[in-house]
Amino acid sequence: AAPRATGGAGGGAAPAPALPPPATAAKALLGKPAHDAPAFMTHDTFASQGLCAESLRGLHEVLGYEYMTEVQKQSIPVIKTGADVLAKARTGTGKTLGFILPAIEVLVKEAAAGRIRRGDVSVLVLSPTRELAMQTEREAKAVLRFHRDMDVQVVIGGTNMSSEQRRINNGGADIIIATPGRLIDHFKNTRGFVDRCAALKVLIMDEADQMLDMGFRPALQEIMTFLPRARQTLLFSATVPDSVHKIAHIAMRPGYTFVNTVSDEEGDTHAIVEQEYLVVPLSAQLATVARVLAYQRSLDPNHKIMVFWPTARMTQFMANVFCEAGIPVLDIHSRKSQAARVKASRQFLDGSGVTMFTSDVSARGMDYPGLTLVLQVGLTEKEQYVHRLGRTARAGKGGCGLLIMAPHERHMLRTLADMPLTEAGPASKITGGVSVVGGPRDNLSTLTDLPAFQRVLDNIERGHAREAPLSARAAQAYGSWLGFYNSHLRACRWTQETLVQETNAFFATLGCSTPPALMKRTVGKMGLKGVRGLNVK
Structure with a gap:
């Protein structure tokens, strides 16, 4: 059966240990009065949804949120009915709370009816990346702050599996947030884990389009063989291509509800972000990046800049060069340990006046509020370009993008022809123009103005x-x-x-x-x- 469509754009608790604030893209915005909020906010409060008192305390006292976003307004009441839901919403508009809150309501209802066994996994959230899984865990813990006897755990690659197994076997977890590969490891190698998931109530796939882009379809299909058919399934995605519809057909019950908060007329983030490009010889790219970053830092002392490099090793090397030259930058890539990646991500998230060098590990899903510039260096494809650019202008905020390419990479402009991408000119507000990066005839590779790098x-x-x-x-x-x-x-x-x-x-x-x-x-x-x-x- 075809999905039922809804929506369209426009349209005494136990004390708990202190938690860091979750990495919500609209953290500073969602607590504002509705009249002072961006377009994706509504005039509807979380209190209007009949949520339990403990969740409302977490929302108000920990997160500081009162009003819902459009995706939350449309998703929460439908999910609370028990329906399967495929939700489409732009990145950075509150999708995480859109599924975590009603999933917790299911847990509360089922527990009150005596249908949850202590130690069983009742809610399972699948995330495409480790960083997004940990971010979702922080948000879930914030909502659960005042709930008694309800626990959330994250299981992800790059961490000690034995430690995860001990946590699961010692007390279990009502909510598990996992990356696909590590979850399959537990199904196959953690004693009793399949039985713990036998009465699963809710399966959630976050950033479903990204998981499929990353080749996780076989893993998702394998995961579903371990789970009960009698469950509620939720898919949340920034885009809904055919691949997402196909996995929805496999994972969800016929007649699932399609919640769409993006109208045909609404421009995607990548279509509204100010974007420029520079064609720079390879020999001049280090100097050009250094000058652009210096200019951006001079514009805004509270800047937050993300620089994408083609490979993890190139990211690592360039970060080391900049740090040795006295320009502190953070770096995150697949060659760092999980603990180091988490530390760098947290420093960037919480910091101001910071720059992060990264590979594509940060290209999708993670919320880094207030990005002022996304700088991409080297060869990319359109989909990758768009995903990277999506780190800025999130949650209604501003930001800009710059693509630096070598002459042999100019062919990229053909694949990006439908993007609002213009060449950085003499008066560019992103690069600083000729006064910063020089003109076409200048020797851009000289480092005379950058002696520390030389x-x-x-x-x-x-x-x-x-x-x-x-x-x-x-x-x-x-x-x-x-x-x-x-x-x-x-x-x-x-x-x-x-x-x-x-x-x-x-x-x-x-x-x-x-x-x-x-x-x-x-x-x-x-x-x-x-x-x-x-x-x-």
Whole structure:
């Protein structure tokens, strides 16, 4: 059966330990009076939804929220009826509370009726990334602050599975928030976990479109084989392509309700964010990024900037270079431990006047309120570009985007032709114009105005002992950059020989005039055996 559609845009508690505030995109906005809130806010209060007193205390006293967003207004009453729901809402408009609040209401109702066994998992939330799962856990804990005997746990990759197993077996959790891979590990390897989920009441898939984009469909289908058919299923997504409809058909009961809070006339975030691009030779990209960031910092002492690099190793290396040059930046990528990623994410979330270098681990789902600039460096695809850009202008706030590309990457402009993307001109308010990044004929690669960077690169070149760890990072970045662009030769119109030449020339400007050595096995895996210019050991 076809889904039933609703909506359209426009349209005595136990004390608990203190919790950090959850990372809600509209944190500063949702507590304002409705007349002073952005367009996705409503005049309807959470109190009007018949939520239990404990949840309302959490909303008011911990989160400071009184009014609902559109997706909350439309989703909460439908979910409370027990219906399966597919909800479409723009990122940063309160989707998390839209499913957490009614799921808790289900728990309260079922517990009062004696239909929940202590230690069983009653609500399961699937998240595409570790960071989003932990963010959702913080928000759920804030709502649960004044609930008795109700617990939430997060199970994610990159953490100690034995510790998770002990927590689950020692007391269980009413709500589990998980990444797909780690959840399957528990189903297969944690004694009794399948039985704990046998009476599951609610299954929630958050950022469903992203999970499918990341190739999780087989994992989602496997997860559902462990779960009871008699359950309520909720899918929340920023977009609803065919892939999401297909997984909804598999996971949900016929006649599910489609809640749509995005009208055909409403522009997507990526269509309304001010966006510019710069074509910059590889040799000048470090200097250009440094100058743009300095300009942005001068504009707003409370800036919050996110810079995307093509690979995790490049992210790591560039962050190290900037920090050594006296420009503190945070970095988050797949090469950091989970604990380090959580720490960096929290510092960026809570900080002001901060810059984060990242790989695509931060491209979707995470809420970082108040981003002033999303800077993307290097080759990207449209979907990736849009997801990254979606980190700014969230929850009705402003922000801008800048794409820095090399001449061999100009073909990206064809795939981004329908984006409001214009070349940064002399009067650009994003780059600072000619006075900051220079003109087309200027030697942008010179670092005369950035002596701290030149000192760091010179020390790498000379093999200075102080920079030995950074030299190792440079070698790792070299290999990852080579591998990344080796998979995009056709798009760049390069041969493998050109790839090696361009890579060597680029890294020569980064303190590696002698190409870093690569293992023979690594070169073979890349299919670059016999290509001249490589330093093979």
